[in-house]
Amino acid sequence: MFNNLNKYLSDNPTLRYWIIRPEWVAVFLLIISIIVSIQLSPFFADMAFILDSATPYVEYGLIAIILTMVIISGEIDLSIASMIALTAVIFGTFFNAGYNLPISALFAILAGLLCGLFNGILVTKLKIPSIILTIGTLTLYRGIAQAMASDFSLGGYPSWFVGIDYRYIGIVPIPVIIFVIFSLIVGIVLSSTIYGKQLYLIGTNPETAKYSGIKVDKIKLLIFGLSGLISGVAGVLGTSRLAVARFNMATGAELEIVLMVMLGGTYIFGGRGNIFGTFIAFWIVVILRSGLNVANIKIESQLTILGAMLIIAIILTNYIYSKSQK
Amino acid sequence: MPLFDKFLRIRELGILSIILIVVIGASIIDIRFLSYDSWRAVLLAIPLILVMAMGQMMVIICRHVDISIGSILAFSAIIIGLVFIQFPNTSLLAAIFITAIVGAFLGLVNGLIVTKFNVHSIIVTLGTLSLYRGLVFIVSGGRQIDRNDIPLHIISFSQTSYIFSIPGILILSTVIVLLTHLIMKHSIIGREIYATGSNPTAAHLKGINVTKITLFVFGVCGMLSGIAGLFYASRFGYVNPGVTGVGIEFIVIAGVIIGGTSITGGSGSVLGTFLGILLLGIINVALPVLNIPGGYQKAIYGIIIVAALALDQFIIYRMKIIRGSKYV
Numbered sequence: 001m002f003n004n005l006n007k008y009l010s011d012n013p014t015l016r017y018w019i020i021r022p023e024w025v026a027v028f029l030l031i032i033s034i035i036v037s038i039q040l041s042p043f044f045a046d047m048a049f050i051l052d053s054a055t056p057y058v059e060y061g062l063i064a065i066i067l068t069m070v071i072i073s074g075e076i077d078l079s080i081a082s083m084i085a086l087t088a089v090i091f092g093t094f095f096n097a098g099y100n101l102p103i104s105a106l107f108a109i110l111a112g113l114l115c116g117l118f119n120g121i122l123v124t125k126l127k128i129p130s131i132i133l134t135i136g137t138l139t140l141y142r143g144i145a146q147a148m149a150s151d152f153s154l155g156g157y158p159s160w161f162v163g164i165d166y167r168y169i170g171i172v173p174i175p176v177i178i179f180v181i182f183s184l185i186v187g188i189v190l191s192s193t194i195y196g197k198q199l200y201l202i203g204t205n206p207e208t209a210k211y212s213g214i215k216v217d218k219i220k221l222l223i224f225g226l227s228g229l230i231s232g233v234a235g236v237l238g239t240s241r242l243a244v245a246r247f248n249m250a251t252g253a254e255l256e257i258v259l260m261v262m263l264g265g266t267y268i269f270g271g272r273g274n275i276f277g278t279f280i281a282f283w284i285v286v287i288l289r290s291g292l293n294v295a296n297i298k299i300e301s302q303l304t305i306l307g308a309m310l311i312i313a314i315i316l317t318n319y320i321y322s323k324s325q326k
Numbered sequence: 327m328p329l330f331d332k333f334l335r336i337r338e339l340g341i342l343s344i345i346l347i348v349v350i351g352a353s354i355i356d357i358r359f360l361s362y363d364s365w366r367a368v369l370l371a372i373p374l375i376l377v378m379a380m381g382q383m384m385v386i387i388c389r390h391v392d393i394s395i396g397s398i399l400a401f402s403a404i405i406i407g408l409v410f411i412q413f414p415n416t417s418l419l420a421a422i423f424i425t426a427i428v429g430a431f432l433g434l435v436n437g438l439i440v441t442k443f444n445v446h447s448i449i450v451t452l453g454t455l456s457l458y459r460g461l462v463f464i465v466s467g468g469r470q471i472d473r474n475d476i477p478l479h480i481i482s483f484s485q486t487s488y489i490f491s492i493p494g495i496l497i498l499s500t501v502i503v504l505l506t507h508l509i510m511k512h513s514i515i516g517r518e519i520y521a522t523g524s525n526p527t528a529a530h531l532k533g534i535n536v537t538k539i540t541l542f543v544f545g546v547c548g549m550l551s552g553i554a555g556l557f558y559a560s561r562f563g564y565v566n567p568g569v570t571g572v573g574i575e576f577i578v579i580a581g582v583i584i585g586g587t588s589i590t591g592g593s594g595s596v597l598g599t600f601l602g603i604l605l606l607g608i609i610n611v612a613l614p615v616l617n618i619p620g621g622y623q624k625a626i627y628g629i630i631i632v633a634a635l636a637l638d639q640f641i642i643y644r645m646k647i648i649r650g651s652k653y654v
Contacts, residue, residue: 131446139627255452255455262449300460304464314443
């Protein structure tokens with residue numbers, strides 16, 4: 001029967017194109033995680049609760065959207081979590097030095113942009129592989145944050161700024177709205193503009209892209225800069241949510257962010273993937289995490305599950321791509 | 327002067343001169359830096375990192391990176407701690423053997439996933455980094471292994487002297503470093519590791535079993551990180567599931583890359599890696615002497631890693647011009 005199905009699919013390439021796609025893995029996993037979470041605890045099935053528990057992950061989700069673009073272009077940025085911490089600390093330092101709040105936020109986001117551009121310049125000009133370079137800058141940015149803030153919590157913000165996750169429109173918290181709008185915009189840019197198409201071509205074959213007249217280095221630089229910029233936004237959002245900025249914010253968050261992108265079916269070697277997958281994967285992580293929390297499973301044990309899921313996601317995506325190639 | 331010319335071409339020369347600059351600079355500012363105590367501190371701090379760096383160097387020469395070593399260290403340290411609680415009379419040799427087996431197993435799991443599914447090792451080990459750390463919490467139940475759980479003969483392994491007042495971990499790590507040098511330079515498998523790292527496709531066509539080599543380097547890297555777990559328990563006298571080995575992978579990778587091991591695989595030496603780790607150890611001890619707060623340590627390591635990466639890329643670029651070849 002399976003052979004028949006295979007034959008039927010290979011006779012109908014359009015149908016096959018729609019059925020054999022890694023994003024369906026994400027949708028499938030989302031349904032499974034919802035069912036499992038409801039089984040684990042009866043208190044889980046509450047829309048307001050799920051939306052509420054999504055707010056801490058919005059910062060990671062925003063970056064995961066951008067990281068999807070970075071990975072599609074064939075690079076990777078692992079310094080994202082450190083950039084969150086660094087920009088948050090810069091924000092806190094400027095605010096405590098007497099600058100007013102919007103100016104400090106601007107400085108923090110600009111600092112994020114600079115960090116991202118620094119990554120981008122080293123990758124495009126010096127041709128250092130981004131996967132190892134961003135491991136270096138991961139240490140560097142976190143180190144600068146630690147040197148700036150040492151072990152202090154930088155707080156003392158006005159009350160209108162603190163607690164963005166407690167502001168709602170209807171039952172939807174504002175960070176979730178920001179995330180949905182942002183992923184819509186990036187999704188449209190990626191799927192239906194010329195820049196999106198160029199990005200996919202760069203990831204598939206940078207040499208060909210270069211000879212087709214695409215400014216490969218410029219676009220990569222832009223994407224890395226964007227990754228830093230959004231990390232800066234996430235740093236400010238995180239500070240608003242926690243009311244303090246510390247150097248050890250978002251420690252180990254690169255695992256969750258990369259997990260979101262990988263679960264969404266983005267191909268680690270570049271050229272394939274889309275925002276829809278990452279968007280679904282964001283909700284998988286949210287539901288899994290909050291479901292495990294409600295079921296009283298320790299945070300440390302959740303690490304094991306997330307780590308295992310990352311590996312399974314990569315293996316599945318690779319398998320499906322190798323199938324769809326035939 | 328061909329001899330002088332050859333001397334200038336030694337790749338470790340750069341790092342050696344940086345070490346000399348740091349040492350001379352620090353001793354000009356404060357002569358106490360040259361005292362016996364500060365050098366003893368340097369030499370006691372590095373064996374743990376050095377042993378892990380030997381494994382990581384093999385992995386990086388083979389064009390992979392293993393960032394799960396910190397969690398492997400914690401896992402084997404927790405396991406040996408639990409063994410000590412049950413059997414306080416476990417001998418040192420048995421402890422080394424157990425940690426080596428545990429570490430090698432976890433390393434082989436990394437290697438199996440990388441070779442079976444052909445995924446980039448950094449992403450795989452980013453996953454196992456959390457996976458193993460979670461296992462550490464599950465196995466230990468979140469409890470710390472205390473100082474009085476670890477028997478005296480294990481503690482004394484890193485403190486009392488066996489020969490010429492040299493502590494045991496220093497002797498064992500020296501033996502491991504020398505063995506690694508022998509394997510890398512004078513054995514068939516060592517040469518095959520270099521060949522695989524320079525060009526995996528060519529190595530495969532030449533009849534080298536690339537899968538076997540990859541499994542070997544990941545296994546050895548895990549094994550040495552496991553032994554480092556015993557070093558940790560012995561040196562610090564406690565094992566905490568949330569603290570032990572967190573972030574150590576970046577220090578190790580920093581040391582290996584500073585030591586001139588190329589991230590594109592195929593080149594690197596034991597001597598260079600040793601000097602890289604020595605430089606990090608010296609900086610660690612020099613910071614308080616130079617009146618720099620400890621919080622700056624990570625930033626300084628970060629600057630060193632990025633600078634070393636840029637330098638490495640610059641050297642590769644120069645080699646391309648000298649040899650006129652695309653492949654180095």
